[in-house]
Amino acid sequence: MNYLSMIFFQIVAPILLLLIVGVLLQKKFQFNLKAMSQLITYCFMPVAVFLNIYETTIELSVLGQVAIFIMLFIGCQMLLSHYIAKVLKLNRMESAVFKNSVVLINSGNYGIPVAQMVFSTQPIGVAIQVILVIFQNMTTYTYGLYNLISSTKSGVEIVKDFVKMPIVHGLILGVILNVLNFEIPQTVRIPLDHISEGFIAVALITLGAQLSQIELKTMINKTIVISCFTRLVVGPATALLIIYLLGLDGVVAQSLFIASAFPTSRNSSSLALEYDVESNTAAQTVLFSTIVSCITVTIVIYLSTILFT
Numbered sequence: 001m002n003y004l005s006m007i008f009f010q011i012v013a014p015i016l017l018l019l020i021v022g023v024l025l026q027k028k029f030q031f032n033l034k035a036m037s038q039l040i041t042y043c044f045m046p047v048a049v050f051l052n053i054y055e056t057t058i059e060l061s062v063l064g065q066v067a068i069f070i071m072l073f074i075g076c077q078m079l080l081s082h083y084i085a086k087v088l089k090l091n092r093m094e095s096a097v098f099k100n101s102v103v104l105i106n107s108g109n110y111g112i113p114v115a116q117m118v119f120s121t122q123p124i125g126v127a128i129q130v131i132l133v134i135f136q137n138m139t140t141y142t143y144g145l146y147n148l149i150s151s152t153k154s155g156v157e158i159v160k161d162f163v164k165m166p167i168v169h170g171l172i173l174g175v176i177l178n179v180l181n182f183e184i185p186q187t188v189r190i191p192l193d194h195i196s197e198g199f200i201a202v203a204l205i206t207l208g209a210q211l212s213q214i215e216l217k218t219m220i221n222k223t224i225v226i227s228c229f230t231r232l233v234v235g236p237a238t239a240l241l242i243i244y245l246l247g248l249d250g251v252v253a254q255s256l257f258i259a260s261a262f263p264t265s266r267n268s269s270s271l272a273l274e275y276d277v278e279s280n281t282a283a284q285t286v287l288f289s290t291i292v293s294c295i296t297v298t299i300v301i302y303l304s305t306i307l308f309t
Contacts, residue, residue, distance in 0.1 A: 040270050
């Protein structure tokens, strides 16, 4: 119960409070949600991802282990979500949102605080979580973006839309400047930091504004429940199997196991709103999985302390 209360009050509760702020503001002012989504997609997201990649120092040995794990894990999640969507007989747009809700994980504003709390005396645990954030960003803006675009477009249009996305430019530029060890001038760095620091708040308030238009009773439906079960229960079980197959142990195994249990990424909702693809369902899934995760993540953390320490 100690872990449950700490996770809830230090991580989940602040997220829920920002969502509530978004709900209240939307009820009073009726913001243009499309404009807010564009502000996130074309300003806040690319800057946040750019700085995240630019600042990260990765040890090659740890990166190798994490890279193999994450490719296997994400690959399994992609296949699993694809076949579940077929069994549920979802249409293309519903299928795109469902797949993203299973594959895309909130490794940033949820995962890093959890890692900082659990691995307060073991910096490698936090470093691994930062690496996972980078992989998740890459997955979000490749696989996740492709899912949404391909549900409404095809062929050359998909390639054109993907290449034009500023988040892709930010990701590539972050890698290049990181490799070159280029120091960004303070005149540029200071405004970038301000934008990046505002990303989480703006994204969650916008998500709350989306949720204000949703009746809570509609959140409990078969597709959303199955999505959350797959993300929060089947996901960690799959991760545990991969960890044992790869022979991982210690803090690396513990960190990867915990990271596999985080809820659906809020970016899946932001992108769904931007491309107008089942945005209400995406927002409902993010909220539902975040609430349920305060229980499931706690259980996974407890199991990780038994299995890998």
